[in-house]
Amino acid sequence: MSTRISAVLFDFGGVLTTSVYEAFEAFGAALGVDPRLPLRLLAKDEQSGALLVAHEEGRLGQREFEDGFAERLRAHGADIQGAGLLSRMQQELRPDQAMLDLVAEVRGAGRPVGLLSNSLGDDCYAGFDLESMFDAVVISGDIGVRKPSRRAYAVACERLGTRPEETVMVDDLEHNIVAARRAGLAGIVHREAATTAEELRNLLRV
Template sequence: MAAVLFDFSGTLFRVETTESWLRAVLAGAGHTLPEPELTRTARALEAAGALPGGVEPEEIPADLAELWAVRDQSAELHRAAYTGLSRRVALPDAGLYDALYDRHMTPAAWTPYPDSARVLRTLRDRGVGVGVVSNIGWDLRPVFREHGLDACVDAYVLSYEHGVQKPDPRLFSVACEALGADPRRVLMVGDNRAADGGAAALGCRVHFVDHLPTEHRPDALLPVLDLVV
């Protein structure tokens, strides 16, 4: 393999829990909720799918369905979709909806999987090109920099910067071109079979991992090193 493409959320990094997310935003805004209410609110936000990178919504409201389908094509669409979901849940201050969205874009909200650094640094040391291909509405580069992994990534291809989202093969094509790699010699690693599987249309090999909490997935990326020979 000449290069490896990685998805971001659920593959290399995991977003914080919905409760941690809510607690951080409430504390930052100077709000407090009784513990039972905070727990109920966090569960409601999780069911709504309001945390980007978290669990999928249990149900997409009809008035958000069209927006949801194209949410990763621009920063504006992404924010509108996720704040639209969070607004289904009552919060003590209307400003908290945007504050929640802003929080998820901070490096503090993300934790790399235990084996991410080892795999990325090993690929770099082997001279294998590395790209990050993500359906996302914001710039994730600061997350990699904060966790000391930016030097391991040769190209970032983010849907909102190109107006195209996975599984559209055009996004993977941009990544392969950025790395100067023939797609037939590229491995795509991701957690979403529908979205990340789109790379196969170009001839890329595809490898999937499960989107699990970091403590439950200590070494799922390590097989990637054996696939790149």
């Protein structure tokens, strides 16, 4: 008999907000370069990727990340300085009210809900009262590990008070869901609120 899913971990950027991909592409377009340049560097450029990992794990401060990533952008034709870079990158992100309502719905049904997020900048959660929204809040920069590390999922489940096999992770990045499943969790790749809500309600039987 399969274990019943009874708890949910939500990602932040791209799940509780509008698309991170679209925001980063808008940033690239505003720089007057290939709109996909910022995403491509973070995903495929070794130096940019190392900066991102170090920042998300809390080993590199916001300004150091901004200066380093601005240098990589300049090396590929962008005219930009480090100060304020992360604010510009995330300028187009907006809360997704349908997903915020879903978090409240699941919690209102008596299911434990937690946040497991890779942090990006000092102010990326501004405007969200995370402590009142969730039963547990786990931020990569605070615990020193980031998704898709198995340890990140283990810490989140521990703080939420659930076992991995009782928990589902909702994330917009497929590789984070692959990693969650390897760590014993169920997973939903988020694309839009209506589909995610239907999948989650079916899993939780609410």
